[in-house]
Amino acid sequence: MRTKLAIKTHAMLEHFFPERRVFLKSDNDTRFIRLKPGTQLVALAGSGLLIGWAIVATAIILMDSIGSGNFREQAKRDQRTYQARLNDLSGQRDGRAEEALAAQERFNAALSQISIMQSELLSSETRRRELETGIEVIQSTLRDTMQDRQAARSQLAELETGDGVSAAQIAASSAPMDFLAEALARTAAERDQVIIDAQDALLHADEMAQQIAQMRDQNNTIFRQLEEAMTVSVAPLDKMFRNAGMPTDRIIKTVRRGYSGQGGPLTPLSFTTRGEEPTADTLRANRLIEQMDRLNLYRIAAEKAPFASPVKNAFRFTSQFGFRRDPKTGGRRMHKGVDFAAGMGTPLYATADGVVVSASWSAGYGRLVKIQHEFGIETRYAHMSKMRVKVGQRVSRGQRIGDMGASGRVTGVHLHYEVRVGGKAVNPMIYIKAANDVF
Template sequence: MRTRLSMKINALLERHFPERRLFLRSDTDTRFIRLRPTTQLVGFAGVAIIVAWAIIATSILLMDSIGAGNFRDQAKRDQDAYERRLNELSSERDARAEEALAAQERFNAALGQISMMQSELLSSETRRRELETGIEVVQSTLRRTMKDREAARTQLAEVSAGGENSSVNSAADDAALDFLTAALESTAKERDQVVADAQDALIQAEEMKSEIQVMSDKNDQIFRQLEEAMTVSVKPLDKMFRAAGMNPDRILNEVRKGYSGQGGPLMPLSFSTRGEAPSGETKRANQILKDMDSLNLYRIAAQKAPFAKPVKDAVRFTSGFGRRWGRMHSGADFAGPHGTPIYSTADGVIVHAGWQSGYGRLIKIQHQFGIETRYAHLSKIRVKVGQRVSRGQRIGDMGNTGRSTGTHLHYEVRVGGKAVNPMIYIKAANDVF
C-alpha cells in the first residue's frame, strides 16, 4: 500500500519535475548525479522560500526607511515649531517683564504722589482745625468785648446822670467807647477772613479728595494688569512642575534657600509706622510682589530641572521607558546619525564622564532637587568630572558604544536614585513652552 502511494506521488511529481541526470566528466572517468523528482521539489521549495524571504525583507527595509524619513521630517517640523513657540513665549515673557517693571515704576510714582497728596491733605486739615480754633477764640473775644461795651454803656449812662460835674469823665468814656468800637470792627474783619480761609481750605480738601480718587482708579487699573500678567505667567509654570510630579512649594522653598539675599524693589511694602493694619492697595501690591518673586524662583528652578530635550536635531524615538523583552528599560532611546550633538537638559555638575559596562561611554550630571540625568552609548565625551554645565550646553556626541544595537542616545532621569520616565519632564515642558 505504501509502495503504491509512493509510486503515485513519484509519477505525479515526474510530470512537473522529470528525473534528470547531471554528468561529471574527467580525463579518465565519467560520473553522473541523479536528481529525483523529490530532490528537485525540495530544492525548488528551498529556492522559493529564499526568494520570498528576500522580497519580504526588502519590503520591510523599504517601508522602515520611508517611515523613518517621514518621522525625521515630522520631527524636524515639530522641532522648528517648538523652537518658534519657545522664541515667541520668550519674547512674550520679556515683554510681560518689561510691562511689569514699567507698571511697578508707575505704581511707585503713583504711591509717591498719593503720599505727597495725603501729606498736603493732612496739612490742610491741620490748617482748617487751626482756623476753626482761631474762629472760636475770636468769637469768644468778640463776646467778651461786647459784654465790656455793654458794661461801659451802662457806666456811661450812670455818669451822665451825675450832672455837669462829670463832663470830663463823660469825655473819657466817649473815647473809650470809640476805641472799643474800632476794636470790634477789626475783630469782625479778622473773623470774616478766618471764615473765608476755612472755606478755601475745605474747597482744596475736596479737590484733593477728587484727585486721590482718580489716582486710586488708575492704581486699581495698574493692579489689575499686573495681577493678570502674574496669573498668565505663574500658573503654567506651576502646572509644569506638578505634571512632572514635583511639589512646587517644596521646589520654591529649596530655591529660596539658595537665593536668600534680601533688599531692593521687591521687598514688601509698608506705609504705616503706627501699628495700623495695611490697606487694601498695600495688600494687593504685596501679593503682586510675592507673585513676581515666585515667577523668578520658578524661572531659576526650571533651569535646574531637566525640562528640555537632550537632542535638538531631527532624531527618531525608538524605545520608551518601561519593560522591554522582559527586562526593565530605565530610560528613553533617541536614534540619529553618528556624532549627533548631545546637550545637557538642566544646570548641574558632572559626576561621571567615562566608560561604564553596558552603558558604554556615559555622562552623569547631578542636578538640584535630588535629580540625576544620564547620557549613554556616546561616541565622544566633551566634559570632565567636577565641571559645571548649563542647560543647552553640548556635552557629547551620539554613538554606539556599550551594549547597543545601533547608533542612538540612551537618556535617563533619576530622582533620589530611582529611574523615572524622562518623557514626563519633556512633555511637561512642551505643554508650557
C-alpha cells in the same frame, strides 16, 4: 457488501492507476519494483500536498515582503511627520520664550510705574493730612475770635446802658471804646480773611481728593492688569511642575532656603510707621509682590530641574522609556532612558543647572557624564564621542557638555539620556513634555 465496494474501488484505481513495474537491471541480475494503484495514489497525493505547500509558502513570503515594504514606507512617512511636528514644537517653544521675555520686560516697567505712583500717592496723602490739620487750626482760631468779639459786644452794651454813669465817666471811657471798636474791626477783617482762606483750603482739598481718586483708579487698572499678567505667568509654571510630579510647595521652600536674602523690589510695602492698619492698596500690592516672589522662585527652580532637551539640532527618537526588545540579545529588557539619534559629533547640552559628578568610561554606557541637580535629581548622558566637562565642574542649563557618538554597547550613533530622582530612573519625557507650553 464490503467486498463488492472494495472490488469496485480497486477496479477504479486499476483504471486510473494501472499497476506498473520498475525494472532494475545489474550485470548479474534483474529485479523489479511493483507499483500498486494504492501506492501510486499515495505518491500522487503526497506530491500534490508538497506542491500546494510550496505555493502557499511562496505566497506568504511574497505577501510578507510586500507588507514589509509598505510598513517601511509608512514608518518613513510617520518619521517625516514626527520630525515636522518636532520642528513646529521647537518653533513654538522659541516663540513662547520670546513672549515670556517680553512679558517680563513689561512687568518690570509696570513695577517701576507702580513704585512711582505709590510715592506720589504717599506724598498726596501727606499733603492732604497737613491741609486737614491746618483747617482745624484755622477753625479753632475762628471760634476763639468769634467768642472774643461776642464778649466785647456784651461789655459795650453794659457800658452804654449802665445807670448812674456820669458824662465824665462816659467821656473817660470813650477812648477804650474807640480802641475796642478798632480791635473789633480788625478781628472782623481777620475773621473774613480766615473764612476766605478756609474756603480756599477746602477747594484745594477737594481738588486733591479728586486727584487722589483718579490716582486710585489708575492704580486699580494697573493692579488689575498686573494681577492678570501674574495669573497668566504663574499658572503655566505651576502646571509644569505638577505635571512633572514635583510638589510645588516643597520646591518653593527648597529654593527659598537657598535664596534667603531680603530687600529690593520684592520686600513687602509699608506706608506707615505709627502702627496703623495697612490700607487695601497696600494689602493688594503685597499680594502682588508675593506672586512676583513666587514667580521668581519658580524661575530659579525651572533652571535647576531638567525641563530642557539635551539635543537642540534636528534629531529623531529611536527608543522610548520602558520595557523593550534588547537590540543586542533580542530579550525583553528595561530601557531606563530615551534615545536621541542624530549625526556623529552633534552637540549635547546640560538640561539644568548642576554639578558634574562623573565624566568617564562606564562599560555599556561608553563615555558617560553624570550631573547632579537640585531636588535629588540626576541626569545621565551616555555613548558620547567626546566629553567636554570634568568632575566637580558647575554647569548651567544649555551649556555644551559633550558630543554625540557611539561608544559603549550600541548599534549606532545616538544619545542615551536618563533622569533619576532619588536614584530611581524616571521617564525623561515627563519633564520635556511638561515644559512644552512654558519654554
